[in-house]
Amino acid sequence: MRDLRLFFRYVIPSMFVMFVAGLYNIVDSAFIGIATGEKGLGACMLTFPIFCTIFGIGDMIGIGASILISQHRGEGNLPMANRAFSKMIGLAILAGVLIPLLFFPILKPMLVFCGATPELLPGAFSYISWVVGGAFIPVLWLCLAAAMRNDERPVLTMFLVCTGVVANVILDYVFIFLCGWGLPGASIATVISQLFPLSLAVLYFRSSRTHLKILWHAIFPSRRWCWQILKFGFPSLGGSLSIAAMLLFHNWQSLRYGQMAGYGTGGLAAYAVICTTESLISMIMQGVANGMQPIVSYIHGTGDHARNRKMAHYGIVFSVFLGILGVIFSIVARHHIPALMGLDGSIAELAAHGLLLSAPAFFALGLVKMGSHFFQSTGKILAANLLIYGDYCVILPMCLFLLPLFWGLDGVWMAMPVSRFLLLFLLMWLWKYHYQKWLW
Numbered sequence: 001m002r003d004l005r006l007f008f009r010y011v012i013p014s015m016f017v018m019f020v021a022g023l024y025n026i027v028d029s030a031f032i033g034i035a036t037g038e039k040g041l042g043a044c045m046l047t048f049p050i051f052c053t054i055f056g057i058g059d060m061i062g063i064g065a066s067i068l069i070s071q072h073r074g075e076g077n078l079p080m081a082n083r084a085f086s087k088m089i090g091l092a093i094l095a096g097v098l099i100p101l102l103f104f105p106i107l108k109p110m111l112v113f114c115g116a117t118p119e120l121l122p123g124a125f126s127y128i129s130w131v132v133g134g135a136f137i138p139v140l141w142l143c144l145a146a147a148m149r150n151d152e153r154p155v156l157t158m159f160l161v162c163t164g165v166v167a168n169v170i171l172d173y174v175f176i177f178l179c180g181w182g183l184p185g186a187s188i189a190t191v192i193s194q195l196f197p198l199s200l201a202v203l204y205f206r207s208s209r210t211h212l213k214i215l216w217h218a219i220f221p222s223r224r225w226c227w228q229i230l231k232f233g234f235p236s237l238g239g240s241l242s243i244a245a246m247l248l249f250h251n252w253q254s255l256r257y258g259q260m261a262g263y264g265t266g267g268l269a270a271y272a273v274i275c276t277t278e279s280l281i282s283m284i285m286q287g288v289a290n291g292m293q294p295i296v297s298y299i300h301g302t303g304d305h306a307r308n309r310k311m312a313h314y315g316i317v318f319s320v321f322l323g324i325l326g327v328i329f330s331i332v333a334r335h336h337i338p339a340l341m342g343l344d345g346s347i348a349e350l351a352a353h354g355l356l357l358s359a360p361a362f363f364a365l366g367l368v369k370m371g372s373h374f375f376q377s378t379g380k381i382l383a384a385n386l387l388i389y390g391d392y393c394v395i396l397p398m399c400l401f402l403l404p405l406f407w408g409l410d411g412v413w414m415a416m417p418v419s420r421f422l423l424l425f426l427l428m429w430l431w432k433y434h435y436q437k438w439l440w
Contacts, residue, residue, distance in 0.1 A: 029276045061142075064232040068229065093350065171193055271351075
């Protein structure tokens with residue numbers, strides 16, 4: 001029972017954080033859909049692969065360093081944990097400076113590659129340019145949030161994330177509706193709102209309540225530290241790139257087969273509804289994986305592998321339960337969500353139909369996320385990378401480009417459930433290989 005209480009102590013706050021963030025995505029999309037219509041929603045959707053890539057860089061640094069922090073703390077080596085924390089800060093600052101320098105010169109070609117038509121390109125560029133320019137803020141915040149969870153503060157992390165989400169919703173309303181700034185207003189609100197939790201996190205790590213201390217003389221990472229942090233964080237980047245690839249390929253196919261079916265850009269707008277719903281449920285499941293990471297990394301540092309497998313079993317049962325709830329929610333709410341996001345008529349019906357076809361994906365999604373994070377947290381980086389990079393490099397593109405050949409736009413919506421179940425079979429094989437028995 002002690003381990004079960006520990007599991008829920010970390011997982012529930014992490015789930016709540018991701019639920020609030022996913023709920024914000026729905027509210028944000030609703031604001032954009034109501035204010036700018038089908039084309040604004042489609043333009044915003046085209047920017048999400050770039051958005052996910054930027055956030056993935058922050059996750060890679062934060063999770064990679066946090067795994068090292070927890071493992072060193074599990075070994076009782078606090079000086080090395082402080083060193084990993086300090087190197088994380090240095091890498092986050094460097095990434096925040098380099099992202100605008102590298103992304104801005106190629107931003108419009110990137111959007112065209114993401115599927116932006118001449119009709120959608122101006123709106124997409126006006127939205128994503130503010131996020132790229134202010135990348136330093138979310139990258140540093142993501143790193144500090146990951147470190148805070150590993151500093152035994154999951155509830156405080158939850159509170160800080162909620163302050164950012166609430167600020168984002170308020171600023172969305174002010175900038176989009178009161179100021180009339182449209183798509184740029186939404187992205188400005190996203191960047192500025194992250195300053196609230198970031199400022200509070202900085203205050204926390206300067207207080208006496210933290211176990212971690214910044215070693216300013218050690219803030220610039222050496223090649224060895226960069227390699228360690230990025231190696232452990234690489235699967236997290238892959239998780240974000242997997243989402244980016246999912247969005248990119250779905251955008252291409254939604255536009256292509258939507259136009260072939262006579263919906264014009266309506267196919268992309270319908271996918272925006274499906275994607276937003278999927279992201280809400282997926283982020284709750286991601287919360288289970290994120291919440292488990294500090295526990296699993298710490299226990300791995302102590303060498304108690306039997307106890308870690310018990311944590312994995314808790315994660316399996318909970319992920320299956322959430323998957324069933326996700327399927328039920330997607331089916332029951334399929335007619336209400338498109339209306340909430342400003343769609344009506346045939347496009348709303350198309351989105352509802354897509355939600356119904358994609359719903360079975362949630363049966364497998366939580367297990368795959370939990371499994372890949374468990375492998376990552378216990379140092380089995382190859383297994384984690386196979387699950388994550390095998391998804392968006394092989395399995396998902398194969399499903400998205402083959403299934404529509406037979407079922408048209410329905411094949412686009414079916415790609416998610418089919419690819420998730422293929423990944424689940426890969427997870428079961430990897431688990432059997434590493435632990436000589438099946439998931440349960």
